Amino acid sequence: MPPVPARGAQVLSVEGVHVWLSGREVLHDVGFEVRAGEFTGLIGPNGAGKTTLLRVILGLEPPAQGRVIVGGGPGATSEGAGPGRTAERVGYVPQKVVVDPDLPLRARDLVSLGLDGHRLGIPLRNRGRRQKVDAMLEAVDAGRLADARIGTLSGGELQRVLIAHALVSDPALLLLDEPLANLDLRSEHEVVALLARLTGERGVAVLLSAHDMNPLLPVMDRIVYLAAGRAASGGTDEVVREEVLSELYGHQVDVLHVRDRILVVAGPHGPREADQAAGLPEPPGRTRSRGV
Secondary structure, eight states, X not given: OOOOOOTTOEEEXXXXXEEEETTEEEEEEEEEEEETTOEEEEEOOTTSSHHHHHHHHHTSSOOSEEEEEETTEEEEETTOOOTHHHHTTEEEEOSOOOOXXXXXXXXXXXXXXXXXXXXXXXXXXXXXXXXXXXXXHHHTTOGGGTTSBGGGOOHHXXXXXXXXXXXXXXXXXXXXXXXXXXXXXXXXXXXXXXXXXXXXXXOOEEEEEESOOGGXXXXXXXXXXXXXXXXXXXXXXXXXXXXXXXXXXXXXXXXXXXXXXXXXXXSSOOHHHHHHHTTOOOOTTOOOOOBO
């Protein structure tokens, strides 16, 4: 196992990243840090550029300007970089995984691909390899699923196996792209609690993208809020403020605290729309403002 970075050590640095796609600037001067043993939420509405930013970190999308440094070494720069420069340091759980129910692949097989799936040839089977895979499945509370075909797993079970696949190579940084999408409330809480535990136990740095920050509030150490291609980072109380988010969005934004939830009303609105965002009844003929 590679040495575990000391808690608080810098694992990821994103510095002044600009990305243009199809003639449109998707990310503008984005910069933040992620540290070992910390849980960071990458929060923003759909289309804010979260997936593009994760692709930049992985070395799959070269930035027009700026650079990414993973674990003290360059990952992607304005001169371009390939995925191999970061792959060994980063575990990744993609946003969408489409599984054929009839695919003859067990959970154990999928996790083992995280050890050497990037290499050519048939992997050698040995006791140490199997023990590591089984230990990783146990670490994500999925040991009972080891021999289950992945096409039969529920959404929450599949997320656990995908997390095990991403972590079995002992990365310093774990990236997750919308892992809570399409999960029921119970599975959502279980996955968040699992990631928070692994962050503490293994010292891995977690960067998880989501459009709703509320499930992450109990466990987030830092937040990177992305809107209109711009980012603000820091503690939740520092970032999720009306003046900070209004500057990101480029117009007035309201931050509403409703019991233990935070709602961000980011569209042009009046008091009536703000009431709707807070979960109050919607008057006839009006559309609901979206909290993100």
